[in-house]
Amino acid sequence: MSIVMQIKPLVVKALKELYNFDIEEADLTINTTKPEFEGDYTIVLFSFIKSLKRSPEQIGKELGDHLTSQHATIFHAYNVIKGFLNLVISNDYWINFLRTNFLATQFGVKPSNGITVIVEYSSPNTNKPLHLGHLRNNFLGWSVAEILKSNGYEVFKTCVVNDRGIHICKSMIAWQFFANGQTPESTNTKGDHFVGNYYVKFDQEYKQQVNDLLAKGLGKEEAEREAPIMKATQQMLLDWEAGKPEVIALWKKMNQWVYEGFDVTYQTIGSDFDKTYYESDTYIKGKKFVEEGLNKKVFFKKEDGSTWIDLTEDGLDEKLVLRKDGTSVYITQDLGLADEKYKDFQYKESIYIVGDEQNYHMKVLKLILKKLEKPYADGIYHLSYGMVDLPTGRMKSREGTVVDADDLVDEMVGIAAKHTEELGKVAGFTEAELQDLYDTIGLGALKFFLLRVDPKKRIVFNPEESIDFHGFTGPFVQYSHARIKSILRKEKAEPTYKLQSTGLLAAERELIILLEQYPTILEQAAQEHNPSVIAIYIFTVAKTYNTFYAEHSVMNAESADKKQLRLQLSEMTANIIASAMHLLGIKVPERM
RNA sequence: GGUCCGGUAGCUCAGCUGAAUAGAGCAACAGCCUUCUAAGCUGUGGGUCACAGGUUUGAAUCCUGUCCGGAUCACCA
Secondary structure, eight states: OOHHHHHHHHHHHHHHHHHOOOOOGGGOOEEEOOTTSSOSEEEEOHHHHHHHTSOHHHHHHHHHHHHHHHOTTTEEEEEEETTEEEEEEOHHHHHHHHHHHTTOTTTTOOOOOOOEEEEEOOOOBTTSOOBHHHHHHHHHHHHHHHHHHHTTOEEEEEEEEBOOSHHHHHHHHHHHHHOTTOOHHHHTOOHHHHHHHHHHHHHHHHHHHHHHHHHTTOOHHHHHHHOHHHHHHHHHHHHHHHTOHHHHHHHHHHHHHHHHHHHHHHHHHTOOOSEEEEHHHHTTTTHHHHHHHHHTTSEEEOTTSOEEEEOGGGTSOEEEEEOTTSOBOHHHHHHHHHHHHHHHHOOSEEEEEEEGGGHHHHHHHHHHHHHTTOTTGGGEEEEEEOOEEBTTBSOOGGGTOOOBHHHHHHHHHHHHHHHHHHHTOOTTOOHHHHHHHHHHHHHHHHHHHHHSSOTTSOEEOOTTSOOOSSSSSHHHHHHHHHHHHHHHHHOOOOTTOOOOOOOOOHHHHHHHHHHHTHHHHHHHHHHHTOTHHHHHHHHHHHHHHHHHHHHOOSTTOSSHHHHHHHHHHHHHHHHHHHHHHHHTTOOOOSOO
16 A cells, blocks of 8 residues: 555544544545655644644644654654645655565556446548557557556547448549559559548549639539539448449458558557447437337427427537438447447446547537436546647648658657767667667657647647657657666676665655656546556656766665665566556656 | 636646645657657746635635636527
């Protein structure tokens, strides 16, 4: 149990014994002591001075005396400054903590709690390649899933592929019209990029046709409706829904190209899924909800035959759930999919990694499921994340400002290679090891950059400035790990060594206090569904270790005891860095 | 216009279930490699926490209002 969770009941008990005063553990404020004061943890006394009718100094002294005398193994000393009781935890406590945990690669990881959670993330369209926004989604989803796993949840990662609809038909039509039978193979192009090019081509051609029609005197709406390529696309969608064989064949062929491209990208960035859903399979399944909703009088029909739900009492609007022609809309599909996923996984919680532009949609989805009295409605959780914007604003594919995922990864790996070569520390690496190292560092920089920010905040990415490799970055943490490993290759701590209580220097103490907080950080990250908590924490750990490293020698420590202590500290720091970075989907190198 | 989210150092961000003099990184400047990897370390400068009220022993943090930025309110997905 964490030291803070041990202190709390002791304080509650002490206040009861000293003053017959009752307080809940939750109402106690215990912070780490500010560096300018002596102590490890601080109890804030202000909240109960009024009830006790004593001065904070008196309470601090009496509580401090009580704790240090009754629990001398934990509390070594105390001091009171204004309303703050600063507690010094005993060296023996910290040293004992370190000895029992420094080898534990699973430190902080919780045993199974039997609760099933699913995380839906990535969810690409099969008409264009992945871009920077998708990367944030992928990294978030993967990381949140792993964080929940480490907290004992049984987690399944799912992906919904938007593989049908008018936007898919656009690239198909453009390919039919303009490709002359070219393929990814014949043009040596990655499949998703190949198809994406035709999606762009469609847009260009469409604009051209609209302009031509405008020139002929048609109105804007009419021109947009009458453009031949758009009409052909709409016909194709109808043909697809009717199952016309040659359309289905083309659809399958082009989607397959995209999947082959996605597979390469997913492999590179480390995304994986336990189950993939295809919209083409699931888009019909929501329709049965419409009947159910009508029977339960949750939905209603309008005169034109369309079906709606009235959410005005909940502060929202009326929402269409089925078109008058009987085809389903987006929300209908998602209702069906939620049900499908529940059948598959019996989840307690279903997390959707979806951008904040869909906040309204996700709110409606959950609300409708509630009104339909679905048992899983409360478990729907929208992990809403902000857009990745350019300094000039949103990325726009029409204006060619979209930052392509594959390109960006290549660029980051290239920069990692350049830095590594310049530093010249990798003698003896094989070609394969070098490539692996470049991937590790380049992807590490990219993932850390996107995960260190609170998900709900938007991120500004400036393509003119490459992502940093110094300071609050992935490579900084990776580098700290590599330096520790360099020491541990020379000598490891002896697990059986009996450390005498040699005292702890400030740098040692600060580090050990931080390491002890890791399990609490894991809990917080899981509870908040927030990987940035871990990124911030592990940066602090690395930074603190680096300060310690610069001040004190491990190999040439002042005494055998100090050497063992520092080897243990180093080993535990390396383990926690590896563990935390894994939760962010980032590998850590042995050397760099 | 309604709803939701954000506004903290020149820039990018922590801190937001209230607590000590508001913290990091980048950028700038000054130092530190004959000692475990300098992708590192140390120091200096840099803040009306958007603004105005309120609650409180105590507010960047909670409440109200205003201003600014973004998202959304489709028989698109």
